[in-house]
Amino acid sequence: MKTMKIQKVLATEILDSRGTPTVGATVILSDGSVGTANAPSGASTGKFEAHEKRDNDRKRYLGRGVKKAVEGIEETVAPVLENMQRVTVQNIDRMLIELDNTKNKEKLGANATLAVSLAAAKALAAHYKQPFFRYLGGTNAQKLPVPMMNILNGGAHAANNVDIQEFMIVPVGAKSFSEAVRTGSEIYHTLGGILKQRGLAVSVGDEGGFAPNLASDEEAIEVILEAVSSAGYTTDEVKITLDAAASEWTANDGYLLPKRGTKYTSAQLIAYWEKLCEKYPICSIEDPLGEEDWPAWTTVTEKLGKKIMLVGDDLFVTNSTRIREGIGRKAANALLVKPNQIGTLTETLAAVELAKENGMKIVMSHRSGETEDTSIADIAVAVNAGFIKSGAPCRSDRTAKYNRLLRIAKENEMDEMYGTGK
Ligand SMILES: O=C(O)[C@@H](CO)OP(=O)(O)O
Numbered sequence: 001m002k003t004m005k006i007q008k009v010l011a012t013e014i015l016d017s018r019g020t021p022t023v024g025a026t027v028i029l030s031d032g033s034v035g036t037a038n039a040p041s042g043a044s045t046g047k048f049e050a051h052e053k054r055d056n057d058r059k060r061y062l063g064r065g066v067k068k069a070v071e072g073i074e075e076t077v078a079p080v081l082e083n084m085q086r087v088t089v090q091n092i093d094r095m096l097i098e099l100d101n102t103k104n105k106e107k108l109g110a111n112a113t114l115a116v117s118l119a120a121a122k123a124l125a126a127h128y129k130q131p132f133f134r135y136l137g138g139t140n141a142q143k144l145p146v147p148m149m150n151i152l153n154g155g156a157h158a159a160n161n162v163d164i165q166e167f168m169i170v171p172v173g174a175k176s177f178s179e180a181v182r183t184g185s186e187i188y189h190t191l192g193g194i195l196k197q198r199g200l201a202v203s204v205g206d207e208g209g210f211a212p213n214l215a216s217d218e219e220a221i222e223v224i225l226e227a228v229s230s231a232g233y234t235t236d237e238v239k240i241t242l243d244a245a246a247s248e249w250t251a252n253d254g255y256l257l258p259k260r261g262t263k264y265t266s267a268q269l270i271a272y273w274e275k276l277c278e279k280y281p282i283c284s285i286e287d288p289l290g291e292e293d294w295p296a297w298t299t300v301t302e303k304l305g306k307k308i309m310l311v312g313d314d315l316f317v318t319n320s321t322r323i324r325e326g327i328g329r330k331a332a333n334a335l336l337v338k339p340n341q342i343g344t345l346t347e348t349l350a351a352v353e354l355a356k357e358n359g360m361k362i363v364m365s366h367r368s369g370e371t372e373d374t375s376i377a378d379i380a381v382a383v384n385a386g387f388i389k390s391g392a393p394c395r396s397d398r399t400a401k402y403n404r405l406l407r408i409a410k411e412n413e414m415d416e417m418y419g420t421g422k
């Protein structure tokens with residue numbers, strides 16, 4: 001048998017959905033199989049995420065260029081991978097980690113390593129003539145994740161007066177993934193209609209959700225519930241999910257919500273979440289507390305963990321060491337998975353495995369700065385993630401992932417969703 005080699009590793013500085021440069025990579029194998037992937041980029045990034053390499057050259061892209069990350073791929077990564085003997089996902093990722101040889105991908109940048117890691121894995125999937133999700137997940141990949149669609153944006157993702165970063169709808173009652181997408185789209189458009197009728201802004205935030213100024217954050221939930229019911233759905237069929245992104249609110253002595261200036265201690269913030277969960281059909285809250293507030297995370301999990309998902313994003317940063325710490329402390333009961341927080345596919349899959357082994361739910365996630373790359377859709381199916389969040393059911397950077405899942409469903413006759421437990 002002829003041994004397969006990596007023939008070429010290419011990298012390009014491309015643009016993301018915010019018009020900011022990001023890294024695109026292409027890997028070509030000796031049999032002509034090609035894989036391409038792009039790194040996404042966050043706005044409300046966690047303090048403990050792997051390093052995103054930027055040029056800081058004010059003359060190019062106002063300091064946000066990724067020329068050095070691209071050069072790192074061309075000069076450091078490509079020569080090694082192009083001479084690699086046994087071409088497997090694990091070996092490629094091990095090599096990327098070794099070449100970087102820092103704790104947080106400070107040398108090459110997680111934007112560089114992730115783009116190469118995913119492009120190489122996709123090239124291998126093409127070589128084995130398998131869809132990406134099937135190559136990663138094998139025969140066990142049989143169900144679709146339930147979408148959490150972000151239809152109202154606040155926090156760091158919008159220029160409005162809303163402090164909670166994401167208000168999402170979760171069509172848990174939908175009988176199939178395609179029905180869930182239809183439900184999300186209908187509610188999204190109904191919400192737009194209601195906002196317009198009230199003379200509120202229908203401009204959108206970074207993730208495609210509407211970004212109006214409102215009297216309070218609670219009003220956002222109220223208006224979404226109104227849209228759910230006017231679109232013809234009940235709150236048994238459609239639940240609400242929030243991403244507070246509360247690390248953004250961390251102040252010296254507790255929490256300060258920057259837009260409205262509200263102050264909370266950890267205990268008061270937990271009480272606020274308890275009140276919202278009493279009042280509204282909320283099934284999940286992501287980052288209800290800051291990334292370093294471990295004791296409060298334990299308390300909120302104790303208080304609300306039986307009722308809803310408490311999802312660790314900035315808390316865990318897809319990092320197995322931090323997930324292990326959370327397991328020990330009984331902090332959070334679900335993991336948000338963002339491959340660029342850790343920088344390789346292998347490390348992402350290891351984080352998912354660890355969380356699952358310990359009974360945590362999995363939410364696969366995009367970043368607020370996205371591209372047309374659909375890798376997270378395939379990874380979600382491969383790992384049987386219960387949920388995926390990819391923003392609003394509008395704008396191609398967001399719908400690319402939902403559309404990829406619709407195609408996976410159709411092409412494989414597997415429209416059933418995993419997260420609802422059906
Ligand atoms: O906080 C989050 O969960 C993400 C994605 O929705 O936002 P960002 O990519 O800006 O960190």
Ligand SMILES: [Mg+2]
Pocket residue numbers: 243245286287313314
């Ligand atoms: Mg988050």
